[in-house]
Amino acid sequence: MTLARRLTSRSVLVPRLALAGIALGLQVGAAAAQTDRPVSLSTFGTSGLIDMPTAQSQPDGQMDLTTSLYGGVLRNTLTFQITPRLSGSFRYSTLKGFFGPGNDLYDRSFDLQYRLTDEGQYMPELAFGLRDFGGTGIFESEYLVATKQIRDNISVSGGIGWGRLGSFGGFDNPLGVLDSGFESRPKCCGVTGQLAFDRFFRGPAALFGGVSWQPNDRLDVKLEYSSDAYVQERARLGFEGNTPFNVAVGYRFDNGVEAQGYLLHGSELGFVLNYAFNPAHPAQPSGRESAPPPVAQRSAAASWGLDRLDPAPETTKNRVTAAMAVQDLDIDSLQISEDAVTVRLQNRTYDATPEALGRAARVLTQTLPPEIETFHILTVVNGVAVTEVTLHRSDLEELESAPDGSWQSYARADITDPGTNQTQGIIAGAYPDFNWSISPFLSPSLFDPDNPVRADFGAQASFSYSPSPGLIFSGSVRKTILGNRNTSTRLSNSVLPRVRSDVVLYDKQDDPEITYLTTEYFWRPGPDLFGRLTVGYLERMYGGVSTELLWKPTAGRLAFGAELNYVRQRAFESGLGFQDYEVLTGHGSVYYDFGGGYLGQVDVGRYLAGDYGATFSLDREFGNGFRVGAFFTLTDVSAKEFGEGSFDKGIRITIPVSWLSGDPSQNNFGTTIRPIYRDGGARLDIRNRLYEMVRNEQDPILRQRWGRFWR
Amino acid sequence: MKRFLVPLILLLAGCDSTSGSRLAPLLPGYQQPPPPMADDSAARVQSGAPLLLVTRVTDRTTSAFVEVAGTGPMQTWRSIDNVTLGFQDGLLVTTRGLSGDLMSADVTESRALVLGLASGQSVRVLRYLDGQDAIAASAYVCDIAPRGPRDISFDGRTFATVLMQEQCQSPRDSFQNLYWVSGNRIVQSRQWVSGDTGALALRDVIR
Structure with a gap:
C-alpha cells in the first residue's frame, strides 16, 4: 500500500478522532470534578442534610444548581462557593396556593454562609449562616452549626437556629444574656429588600442536628432532627407533619448529577435534583483548536527556507499577513528596522491573549529573515494598541520545548505600554x-x-x-x-x-x-x-x-x-x-x-x-x-x-x-x-x-x- | 449538562466575516478557501518525509503523522488534521490539539536510561494547562527496566529490539510507558499523554 493512500484512508478517521476527543473530554472533566467525597446538599441547595444546614463548604469555586420539590413548594437554588470559606446562594421559590387557591407566592431569597474553622482531630468545622436575609422573609433564619467527620463516611452535625430554624422546640434566646433586646424578634417584614438587622439572631432559639452516612461513593443516607415547625405551611398549605425527624436517600451519578428522595416530618414526600460543576475545570483544559506552527529554528535556516525569503517589504508584508491569517490573526501594520520588527496584532479569535501572541511570534519566526532578532508585538483592540510585548527570537527558539518554557518565556518578555506611539507602518489595504x-x-x-x-x-x-x-x-x-x-x-x-x-x-x-x-x-x-x-x-x-x-x-x-x-x-x-x-x-x-x-x-x-x-x-x-x-x-x-x-x-x-x-x-x-x-x-x-x-x-x-x- | 449546551452554543454562534461561516458555502459564487499554508502534509509525504502511525489507546483511532521540523534531538510531527507531537529522541514531550495536551515534559533522566537500555529510577515532570490557562506541573518517579529482546516486524521486515518499560508514579496517579529500542533509536512505543487523552501507541513507518 502506498503511503499516500494510507494517509488518505486514515484521514476519514480524523472527524471520528475529534468527536471521540469531545466525548472523552466531557467524561473525564465530569469525573475530575469529584475527586474528594462530595459535600451533601440540602433541599435549600446549600451544604446541609435535608432542611438543616451543615458547616461544610463545597469545593472552592463550585456552583451547585438545585431543584427541590414537595407538595406545592418548589425551590430552585444557585449556590456559589465564593471563597474557600464563604458561600452565597440565590433562590427562586414557588409556593402554590400560599395566598389562597390559585394565588401563588413567588419568592426570591439570598443566603450566605461563612465557615469559621477547619476540621481538626477533635475540632469540628464551625459555620454561621443567614438564610433568606432581605427577601420577603418566608425562609428567614440564622444559625450556628458544627459538623464533624467521625468516620471516613459518616459525619455528624449539630447547631442552634433562630427565626424559622428556632420555631420548633424553641427556648429563650441564650444571647439574651448579652442584651435583653435579643429575647424577642420583631415582626416580619417591613419593606422587602431591606436587611433585617433588627431581627438577626433574635427571638427564640432551638437546637437541630443530624447525621449523614455514605455507604459507598454513590449513596448518601441522611437523618435529621429539624427545628423548623413549618408554621406558615401548616396554616396556609395544609402541611401535616407530626414528627421533627426527616430522612433522605441520595444517589450520585457520574456526570455531576445527584438525585435525592426525602420524607419531611413524616408526611410529605419530596425530591431534590442537583447538578454541580466547577468553573475552574472546563471539560477541555487545553482546548480543541489545532496545533500552532512550530518555531522555525535559525540553526536549521536552510531547511526552513529562511535563507531564501524575499526581503522586499511588500512581499514580506504579504507573507506575514497570509501566515497570520492561517492562525485566524490579523496585523494592520508591520515595520522592519535593522534587526527588529514591530507589528500591530488584531486578535479576534483567541480569548487568551498569550495564545495569540505565541502563535503570532511563531509565524514571525517562519516568515522573517534570520537577521531579525527582536519582535515588538502590539496588541490592538478597537484600533488602539493597548500593550507592547517584546520577544526575542533566540528565546523562542530555545524555549519552545523547554520543560519550563512557559514561565521562562513570560519572564523574558518585556511587557510595556506603547502609549501614544500608535500608528506607523499601517499596511495598505488593512483599512477600511x-x-x-x-x-x-x-x-x-x-x-x-x-x-x-x-x-x-x-x-x-x-x-x-x-x-x-x-x-x-x-x-x-x-x-x-x-x-x-x-x-x-x-x-x-x-x-x-x-x-x-x-x-x-x-x-x-x-x-x-x-x-x-x-x-x-x-x-x-x-x-x-x-x-x-x-x-x-x-x-x-x-x-x-x-x-x-x-x-x-x-x-x-x-x-x-x-x-x-x-x-x-x-x-x-x-x-x-x-x-x-x-x-x-x-x-x-x-x-x-x-x-x-x-x-x-x-x-x-x-x-x-x-x-x-x-x-x-x-x-x-x-x-x-x-x-x-x-x-x-x-x-x-x-x-x-x-x-x-x-x-x-x-x-x-x-x-x-x-x-x-x-x-x-x-x-x-x-x-x-x-x-x-x-x-x-x-x-x-x-x-x-x-x-x-x-x-x-x-x-x-x-x-x-x-x-x-x-x- | 454541557452535552446539551454545546449544540445550543453552536446554534447561537451564528456566522460572521472573520471565522468561516457555516452559511457561506450556501451562497452563490462561494469558493472553497485555499488550504492553510501550514498544511503541506501531502507534499511532505510525496517528498519522502518520515512517517509515524499514532493510535489513541482509549478509542483505537489512528492517524498518520509526518515529520515537519527537527533540530538536534527535537522533532515535531504533524497529522493532516493539524495535531502536532513533539519528541526528544523519541520520547514524547509535547502534544498540541488533543484537548488534554501535554504542554511540556522533562524527560532527560528517563531518556538516558531508556536509550542506554539500563535499569534505574528517573524523575519525570509533566506540565499541563490547569483549566484556567496556567501551567500545572506533575512530578513522577519512574522505575525503568528492560523487559528483554523483542523481534518486531514493519511491513514484512523484522527488526531486533529491546523492550524497555517505564513505570511512573505520582501522589495522584500512575502510568506505564513502553519503548521498543533498536540501535539507540525508539522505533515503536506506547507513551502517556494526560488523564484526559490517555496514552498513544506510536510506530515508525519504514519507507
Whole structure:
C-alpha cells in the first residue's frame, strides 16, 4: 500500500478522532470534578442534610444548581462557593396556593454562609449562616452549626437556629444574656429588600442536628432532627407533619448529577435534583483548536527556507499577513528596522491573549529573515494598541520545548505600554476594515415576580466599518421570532422617571429594533490613558453622546475611570425616534484587582433617573474567563420612592463560549439577575467600556493565562 | 449538562466575516478557501518525509503523522488534521490539539536510561494547562527496566529490539510507558499523554 493512500484512508478517521476527543473530554472533566467525597446538599441547595444546614463548604469555586420539590413548594437554588470559606446562594421559590387557591407566592431569597474553622482531630468545622436575609422573609433564619467527620463516611452535625430554624422546640434566646433586646424578634417584614438587622439572631432559639452516612461513593443516607415547625405551611398549605425527624436517600451519578428522595416530618414526600460543576475545570483544559506552527529554528535556516525569503517589504508584508491569517490573526501594520520588527496584532479569535501572541511570534519566526532578532508585538483592540510585548527570537527558539518554557518565556518578555506611539507602518489595504455577522440571539428576563423565565429568541445582524484605526461605525438590528417577554403585564408604577421600568413597553414592540447604531472613536490621550467617544443610538433604550477616560497602567492593581453621558430616551419601537426624557449622567469609577481573581469596583455619580449615589461590585473571575459577581447601588432615592426591592441589586454571570465548547472564542454568554429592575440606581448600558476592553491585554491577566503562550 | 449546551452554543454562534461561516458555502459564487499554508502534509509525504502511525489507546483511532521540523534531538510531527507531537529522541514531550495536551515534559533522566537500555529510577515532570490557562506541573518517579529482546516486524521486515518499560508514579496517579529500542533509536512505543487523552501507541513507518 502506498503511503499516500494510507494517509488518505486514515484521514476519514480524523472527524471520528475529534468527536471521540469531545466525548472523552466531557467524561473525564465530569469525573475530575469529584475527586474528594462530595459535600451533601440540602433541599435549600446549600451544604446541609435535608432542611438543616451543615458547616461544610463545597469545593472552592463550585456552583451547585438545585431543584427541590414537595407538595406545592418548589425551590430552585444557585449556590456559589465564593471563597474557600464563604458561600452565597440565590433562590427562586414557588409556593402554590400560599395566598389562597390559585394565588401563588413567588419568592426570591439570598443566603450566605461563612465557615469559621477547619476540621481538626477533635475540632469540628464551625459555620454561621443567614438564610433568606432581605427577601420577603418566608425562609428567614440564622444559625450556628458544627459538623464533624467521625468516620471516613459518616459525619455528624449539630447547631442552634433562630427565626424559622428556632420555631420548633424553641427556648429563650441564650444571647439574651448579652442584651435583653435579643429575647424577642420583631415582626416580619417591613419593606422587602431591606436587611433585617433588627431581627438577626433574635427571638427564640432551638437546637437541630443530624447525621449523614455514605455507604459507598454513590449513596448518601441522611437523618435529621429539624427545628423548623413549618408554621406558615401548616396554616396556609395544609402541611401535616407530626414528627421533627426527616430522612433522605441520595444517589450520585457520574456526570455531576445527584438525585435525592426525602420524607419531611413524616408526611410529605419530596425530591431534590442537583447538578454541580466547577468553573475552574472546563471539560477541555487545553482546548480543541489545532496545533500552532512550530518555531522555525535559525540553526536549521536552510531547511526552513529562511535563507531564501524575499526581503522586499511588500512581499514580506504579504507573507506575514497570509501566515497570520492561517492562525485566524490579523496585523494592520508591520515595520522592519535593522534587526527588529514591530507589528500591530488584531486578535479576534483567541480569548487568551498569550495564545495569540505565541502563535503570532511563531509565524514571525517562519516568515522573517534570520537577521531579525527582536519582535515588538502590539496588541490592538478597537484600533488602539493597548500593550507592547517584546520577544526575542533566540528565546523562542530555545524555549519552545523547554520543560519550563512557559514561565521562562513570560519572564523574558518585556511587557510595556506603547502609549501614544500608535500608528506607523499601517499596511495598505488593512483599512477600511469591514466586518459583519448574522446570528441568533437569546434574551432572557429571569425571575420576574410573575414568571421565573421569560425569554425572546430571534435573529440579529451586525456590522462594523472602520475607515482608520480607532474610528468605528457599527450597528446591529434584531428581530424577535419567538418569545414571551411581550406577555409581561407588569407595567410600571414607578414614581421616578421611568428610565428602566418601562422595559416591558419596549418588549411589546413587534418591529425589528435597532439595538445600537453608533460612531465610536478610541484613542490614547497619553501613557496609561485610554479614551472613548461614542455618538448615536447607544443602547436599546437610550441614544446620545458618551465619553470616557480610563487610567490603567500595564501592570498594577488599581485603575480609575471617568464617564460622562448626555442621553435621551429612545421611543419604545427602538427605531430612530426619541421620547422627551433627557438626562446628564456619568460616573467616576475606581477599579481594584485584589488578586486571586477577585475584582472590586465602585462607581460614584449620577444615574439615569437623575439620582446621585454609588454602585459597589465584587466579582470573582476564573483564569479561563468564567465570572460570577454581585453588585448593589445606593442612591438618594428613598426605599419608598424606589418601590419593591428598596434598592437596585443583582448577581451576574459570564460564561465564555470557549469554556463550554473548547474552541477559542472571544464571545461570552452573560446574564444579570436582578430580583426586580426599577428606576433608581439605573446606569446606561453602553458597549465597549474601556476597563473591560483593555484588561485582557494587560497584567495580571497576561501572566495568569501565559500557560497558553505555547498552545 | 454541557452535552446539551454545546449544540445550543453552536446554534447561537451564528456566522460572521472573520471565522468561516457555516452559511457561506450556501451562497452563490462561494469558493472553497485555499488550504492553510501550514498544511503541506501531502507534499511532505510525496517528498519522502518520515512517517509515524499514532493510535489513541482509549478509542483505537489512528492517524498518520509526518515529520515537519527537527533540530538536534527535537522533532515535531504533524497529522493532516493539524495535531502536532513533539519528541526528544523519541520520547514524547509535547502534544498540541488533543484537548488534554501535554504542554511540556522533562524527560532527560528517563531518556538516558531508556536509550542506554539500563535499569534505574528517573524523575519525570509533566506540565499541563490547569483549566484556567496556567501551567500545572506533575512530578513522577519512574522505575525503568528492560523487559528483554523483542523481534518486531514493519511491513514484512523484522527488526531486533529491546523492550524497555517505564513505570511512573505520582501522589495522584500512575502510568506505564513502553519503548521498543533498536540501535539507540525508539522505533515503536506506547507513551502517556494526560488523564484526559490517555496514552498513544506510536510506530515508525519504514519507507
